[in-house]
Amino acid sequence: MSQRRPLRIGNASGFYGDRFDAVRDMLTGGPLDVLTGDYLAELTMLILGRDRLKTPGLGYARTFLRQLEEALGLAHERGVRIVTNAGGLHPAGLADAVRALAAKTGVPVSVAHVEGDDLSARHEGALTANAYLGGAGITACLRAGADVVVTGRVTDAALVSGPAAWWFDWAPEDHDRLAGAVVAGHVLECGTQATGGNYSFFTAHDVRRPGFPLAEVSEDGSAVITKHPGTGGVVSTGTVTAQLLYETQGARYLGPDVTARLDTVRLTEEGPDRVRVSGVRGEAPPAELKVGVTRLGGWRNEVVFVLTGLDIEAKAQLVRDQLAGVLEGIADARWTLARTDHHDAGTEETASALLRLVVRDPSAERVGRALTSAAVELALGSYPGFHVTAPPGPAQPYGVFTATTVPAAEVPHTAVLPDGTRLPIPPPGPVAGPGPSPVVPPPGPPTAAAPTGPAVPDGPTVRAPLGLLAGARSGDKGGDANVGVWVRGDDATARADEAWAWLCGTLTVDRFRELLPETAPLAVERHVLPGLRALNFTVTGILGDGVASGHRFDPQAKALGEWLRARHLDIPTHLLPPPEGTGP
DSSP, X not given: OOOOOOEEEEEOOSSTTOOTXXXXXXXXXXXXXEEEXXXXXXXXXXXXXXXXXHOTTOOXXXXXXXXXXXXXXXXXXXXXXXXXXXXTTOHHHHXXXXXXXXXXXXXXXXXXXXXXXXXXXXXXXXXXXXXXXOSHHHHHHHHTTOSEEEOSSBOTTHHHHHHHHHHHTOOTTOHHHHHXXXXXXXXXXXXXXXXXXXXXTGGGSOOSSBOOEEEEEOTTSOEEEEEOTTOBSOXXXXXXXXXXXXXXXXXXXXXXXXEEEGGGOEEEEEETTEEEEEOOEEEOOOSEEEEEEEEEEEEEEEEEXXXXXXXXXXXXXXHHXXXXXXXXXXXXXXXXXXXXXXXXXXXXXXXXXXXXXXXXXXXXXXXXXXXXXXXXXXXXXXXXXXXXSSOOOOOEEEEEEEEEEEEGGGSOOEEXXXXXXXXXXXXXXXXXXXXXXXXXXXXXXXXXXXXXXXXXXXXXXXXXXXXXXXXXXXXXXTXXXXXXXXXXXXXXXXXHHHHHHHHHHHOOHHHHHHHSGGGTTSOEEEEEXXXXXXXXXXXXXXXXXXXXXXXXXXXXXXXXXXXXXXXXXXXXXXXXXXXXXXXX
């Protein structure tokens, strides 16, 4: 069989609420074979679950349907297939809505969907419980001629690996090829995070409106990450590395189709805004699938007090003392004092600190207006300059996210083809034994690899922020967080090799905990990825019950990496960039 040209696959959504016109922009900006949209996250499942409680026919991302009003005709004219997980908790319902839209607009498209991920019936009291399916159901739908494929909870990377397996007719045993597509899918899944968005060295590029990414996936599983010509942002080894490290754990990236070895990834800049991803090795997938479970955890509320001028600590203590009686009996009450005040400040705002009270309880009444009103009643009898940032508000429900596993063979992964045929999708196999857990990656040689290049450099040092030498990206996985750290610089430079050796030798788990004291009492694991000149730290439990519970200042750990970059270390002087440089 002759080799088929690369699959050109783009992404137009990284989350529910992403740039609305991205679907149109991606369809009109250049040639594509497939356009994907990722709308689901742990918090999104909770939001959709609450939607479904109010209106049983909902449970899907309605934004996608509005985007499709214009895009359906454009995609048909250009021969672009659309694959999206916007089906959320009700993929069949969204598929029907797409068919109705096609009939209304007169666009002749065939629609299929993937289901079987909903395991709510097996988890009593759960708001949602969904297995993370792989891409095989998407592959089957595309093979049956679907122009639009709607899924529920599949892995984000499956939106790319599924179409790639269809395009090249890969078998489930083509582990290296599938692993390459999974890595490409992971780069694309968060949209503009691969093209300069949320990038540590953003000042080096114009990222005011970064374009969405696309991948040219080859038959061997390698891919070139790029974007449409003339769009903003940048695609570089740095931006791709940052996204590769995002929300990952160990060197083995476990998925339902394949286990991708992140320690085998190689990145090469092939030209402006073109980065080749190659060398990815794959292993058999685990025998179990991850299941994300959300529950309504109770009710929360918060009050933020503004403390201005002198005696900040004493003012904060007075408020705590005055509300101590009101807080008795509440399940969880947390105070945080953010010293945003400056000495001899030139504005009132910069002379002020923020004292934040967050309360959570099974009872809405306990943490409702009675509590916030008690806080406001202090207005004339507390610290001088008393005021709060918002008026008293009612309690709001919060959710709890947990992850568990289920044998893949017990999940009814099903492709519902355009003609209505229901095609069961068998789990991939064979697998080697039970396989590693998709929730907690196993220890092993890939995470313990030593850095390549010269020994840790010595010589004169200067006290400076880590971020002058390294980039970082962080994110959430349920109640855990990860922080990926990589060395800035051209892969061909000797200084980058030395900087990598210094980073790997210096940023140990103990040093990480020292730099980020909030992580000191928690379990921290370090994973080494020499091919990316990167370290990846996982921090267990820092986010409590997950983003939906909202107890932490940064509930999704999005800025944890930037905090790390702002911490100071003794860095060899010759490794630091010139003052005027901002790096690639």
